[in-house]
Amino acid sequence: MSLSLGSVFQTIKGYKRPLVAGNIVAILATLVSVPTPLLIPVLVDEVLLHKSDTLTHWLDTHIVPMDTFGYVVTVLLATVVLRFLYTALSILQTKIFMQISKDVTYRIRVDALGHLERISMKAYETSRSGSIAAKLVTDVETIDTFIASTVSRLIISVLSLIGIAGVLFWIHWGLALFIIVLNPLVITFTTKLARKVSKLKKEENRAIDAFQSALTETLDLFGQIRASNQEREFFSKLTDKARHIRERSIAFGWKSDAASRISYLTFLAGYEVFRAASILAVAFSDLSIGMMLAVFGYLWYMVTPVQDILGIQYALHNARAAVARINEVFEMPTEPDYPHRANPFTAERVGVKLESVSFGYSPEIPVLSDIHFEAKPSQRVALVGASGSGKTTLAQLIVGFYPIDGGRVLFNGVDVREIGLDVVREHVNLVLQSPKLFNDTIRFNITLGREVPESLIWKALDMAQMKAVIESFEEGLDTVVGRDGIKLSGGQRQRIAIARMIVAEPKIAILDESTSALDVHTEAHLYEALEPFFSSRTTIMIAHRLSTIRKADYIYVLEKGHIVEEGTHEELLKKEGVYMGYIKQSGDCHGVV
Numbered sequence: 213m214s215l216s217l218g219s220v221f222q223t224i225k226g227y228k229r230p231l232v233a234g235n236i237v238a239i240l241a242t243l244v245s246v247p248t249p250l251l252i253p254v255l256v257d258e259v260l261l262h263k264s265d266t267l268t269h270w271l272d273t274h275i276v277p278m279d280t281f282g283y284v285v286t287v288l289l290a291t292v293v294l295r296f297l298y299t300a301l302s303i304l305q306t307k308i309f310m311q312i313s314k315d316v317t318y319r320i321r322v323d324a325l326g327h328l329e330r331i332s333m334k335a336y337e338t339s340r341s342g343s344i345a346a347k348l349v350t351d352v353e354t355i356d357t358f359i360a361s362t363v364s365r366l367i368i369s370v371l372s373l374i375g376i377a378g379v380l381f382w383i384h385w386g387l388a389l390f391i392i393v394l395n396p397l398v399i400t401f402t403t404k405l406a407r408k409v410s411k412l413k414k415e416e417n418r419a420i421d422a423f424q425s426a427l428t429e430t431l432d433l434f435g436q437i438r439a440s441n442q443e444r445e446f447f448s449k450l451t452d453k454a455r456h457i458r459e460r461s462i463a464f465g466w467k468s469d470a471a472s473r474i475s476y477l478t479f480l481a482g483y484e485v486f487r488a489a490s491i492l493a494v495a496f497s498d499l500s501i502g503m504m505l506a507v508f509g510y511l512w513y514m515v516t517p518v519q520d521i522l523g524i525q526y527a528l529h530n531a532r533a534a535v536a537r538i539n540e541v542f543e544m545p546t547e548p549d550y551p552h553r554a555n556p557f558t559a560e561r562v563g564v565k566l567e568s569v570s571f572g573y574s575p576e577i578p579v580l581s582d583i584h585f586e587a588k589p590s591q592r593v594a595l596v597g598a599s600g601s602g603k604t605t606l607a608q609l610i611v612g613f614y615p616i617d618g619g620r621v622l623f624n625g626v627d628v629r630e631i632g633l634d635v636v637r638e639h640v641n642l643v644l645q646s647p648k649l650f651n652d653t654i655r656f657n658i659t660l661g662r663e664v665p666e667s668l669i670w671k672a673l674d675m676a677q678m679k680a681v682i683e684s685f686e687e688g689l690d691t692v693v694g695r696d697g698i699k700l701s702g703g704q705r706q707r708i709a710i711a712r713m714i715v716a717e718p719k720i721a722i723l724d725e726s727t728s729a730l731d732v733h734t735e736a737h738l739y740e741a742l743e744p745f746f747s748s749r750t751t752i753m754i755a756h757r758l759s760t761i762r763k764a765d766y767i768y769v770l771e772k773g774h775i776v777e778e779g780t781h782e783e784l785l786k787k788e789g790v791y792m793g794y795i796k797q798s799g800d801c802h803g804v805v
């Protein structure tokens with residue numbers, strides 16, 4: 213999907229009842245507000261100049277006969293009551309329309325989040341979190357301002373202007389025509405100014421976006437930056453970006469202020485011209501002094517709706533820029549949406565098979581070619597190979613992180629394209645080598661918010677050799693692990709990830725060098741404790757240590773994206789080929805045979 217102001221208004225149209233209610237309130241507000249500036253000036257003609265007696269006569273016959281003081285006080289009261297009524301109706305109207313505008317922007321955020329949830333890994337890898345955050349916060353806010361100003365102010369402003377125009381024509385058509393012809397010229401002039409300013413707003417938003425992205429990345433990688441002693445470099449880059457915002461904001465800030473002041477000045481100049489024209493109309497035509505004062509009143513009264521309409525123009529230009537930027541989020545490619553035609557995971561044991569799979573992160577560089585790989589139900593398979601040979605990539609293809617370029621990925625003989633990626637990931641758990649932890653409690657990092665009985669969490673921690681460690685923490689499972697799990701060691705983080713896998717109870721467990729940071733002793737205990745877990749499901753292990761590899765029922769050797777050898781440990785040793793060389797190279801040849 214993509215966003216447009218048209219689609220935003222289409223959504224707004226869906227709020228039929230509040231729209232109708234809001235419009236009725238707007239019409240009522242206009243009805244009570246338009247006659248207000250007329251009342252007091254009428255008294256000038258009737259009470260002071262004794263030119264006519266329409267209003268005073270009406271008051272005498274319809275209310276009670278009264279004197280000059282009575283007329284003034286009654287009309288004053290009526291004016292004040294009407295102004296109060298107008299304010300009350302305006303507040304009610306804003307409330308009704310505010311609910312619509314906030315709901316619409318909420319939906320934009322929800323749609324954008326829904327899209328982000330489905331973006332492909334490739335899109336994720338090339339995106340910047342800060343930039344996306346800026347779009348979902350600042351740009352959606354800009355659209356919110358636009359909707360609020362158009363939906364709630366436009367109707368009332370246009371109706372008021374129409375009402376004022378009607379009254380002005382009734383007072384003096386020549387003068388009214390003069391005012392109504394000149395006013396669009398003012399608006400046209402200010403529109404041109406608005407366009408110029410909107411370009412500056414775009415630049416300011418871009419500068420904020422760049423700063424936010426760089427800041428997020430710097431903070432995310434702060435530890436690494438400090439370890440490389442590059443703080444000064446990174447923070448001076450951030451300072452440059454902050455300076456850029458300052459420049460862009462100053463340019464936008466004062467120029468937009470100047471533009472709105474010039475717009476207002478133009479209006480004021482027009483106002484003075486109209487006032488002069490009114491005096492001439494009194495001098496050279498039949499316009500009374502009372503009505504001239506009424507025209508003065510209406511000229512002021514026009515300021516708010518005219519300014520509101522001018523404000524809408526600014527908001528419109530800003531909103532267009534914001535829509536374009538939000539669309540960059542909606543344009544991020546998504547994962548393929550496979551249908552849920554079959555679910556092989558209902559079986560007790562599930563195996564996985566890769567048939568002639570080929571894949572490259574970019575089309576011109578193949579990373580895996582013609583891969584035939586199988587982990588039969590309940591089998592324990594090891595994947596070995598040099599760094600960069602494609603082991604992690606293969607594991608990620610099994611969980612569908614990237615769509616394959618050729619071949620098939622099958623679970624119990626069913627193609628992933630018939631199963632759906634969400635179903636696959638529910639049952640296939642990949643433990644990464646450097647697992648990421650949330651800056652939350654140990655409990656949350658293990659359950660990821662799912663309802664898991666406390667006893668199961670402790671059981672998982674026990675199997676993962678983390679029970680004693682967590683017990684030693686004062687707050688136990690409620691200990692907060694800090695940003696990226698900084699309060700835990702690398703090996704402890706890996707074991708938390710293993711506990712996470714245990715509670716997820718997958719049908720297929722994939723461990724990508726998931727115990728690489730553990731000492732040999734702890735690792736041995738861990739595998740021993742995990743024995744019942746592994747024996748009740750299919751397991752794929754990417755490992756470098758012979759002690760781990762040996763336990764596998766079957767081994768695949770990957771070299772430069774090709775499976776070059778496969779078989780059991782003994783079979784592969786007998787071959788004295790790549791596997792043997794690999795084992796020797798990893799310095800782990802003691803006890804090979």
Ligand SMILES: Nc1ncnc2c1ncn2[C@@H]1O[C@H](COP(=O)(O)OP(=O)(O)OP(=O)(O)O)[C@@H](O)[C@H]1O
Pocket residue numbers: 337573579597598599600601602603604605606
């Ligand atoms: N997200 C990615 N985008 C582009 N290229 C990638 C990506 N991930 C890995 N690669 C490339 O794919 C190749 C295989 O990487 P992979 O991580 O699968 O190897 P590996 O065998 O798991 O290595 P290691 O043992 O060091 O973890 C490498 O050349 C790497 O540069």
